[in-house]
């Protein structure tokens with residue numbers, strides 16, 4: 001049988017890329033990783049993702065798939081071996097997609113606001129981030145992973161929290177991941193990071209994440225300035 005072409009265009013610190021790498025590894029799919037410069041974009045990236053011009057991009061036997069959550073679904077439907085990433089039950093599947101959307105469109109924005117702002121605005125953003133995490137805490141109770149006994153789609157989508165948020169807490173001098181308030185969620189972080197597949201492909205160390213986000217915070221802070 002001919003070897004499959006599986007290529008992933010990525011960027012070293014991208015949480016969107018990281019979740020795709022983890023999904024491929026969980027499924028045992030061999031792939032070639034091609035690092036991209038997301039500022040000076042390569043002709044390959046522009047050709048493969050002309051709409052958003054972003055990573056990750058997955059190429060599977062000449063077919064091009066963009067947008068990380070869509071790539072996760074493609075991986076799950078293409079390599080049907082265990083672990084299944086999305087639940088089989090349509091309602092459970094819709095819930096996983098709902099909370100994934102919540103992570104992408106609500107939680108991450110609140111956490112970034114908490115990271116880059118100060119004073120009252122930061123306090124408010126920290127409170128809102130904690131309220132958002134509390135919703136996940138309630139959804140997790142009684143389960144080790146959002147996917148149940150194994151890591152699934154929602155765990156991968158939320159994975160960024162496990163390594164970015166502790167770094168952001170240090171940078172923003174704030175506390176969000178309080179284990180007395182979020183016992184299930186903080187346990188989830190420990191279990192997620194110590195899972196054999198995740199542990200063998202950990203994102204960059206905390207110091208590198210912090211250095212990267214000092215620069216990013218400086219650039220994006222003006223976007224969060226409230227006009228009086």
Ligand SMILES: N[C@@H](CCC(=O)N[C@@H](CS)C(=O)NCC(=O)O)C(=O)O
Pocket residue numbers: 011013014015016038053054055056066067068069
């Ligand atoms: N919604 C996209 C987000 C991807 C994304 O923002 N990728 C960043 C890297 S972390 C990127 O390629 N940025 C380049 C740009 O914004 O021009 C996904 O889930 O794949």
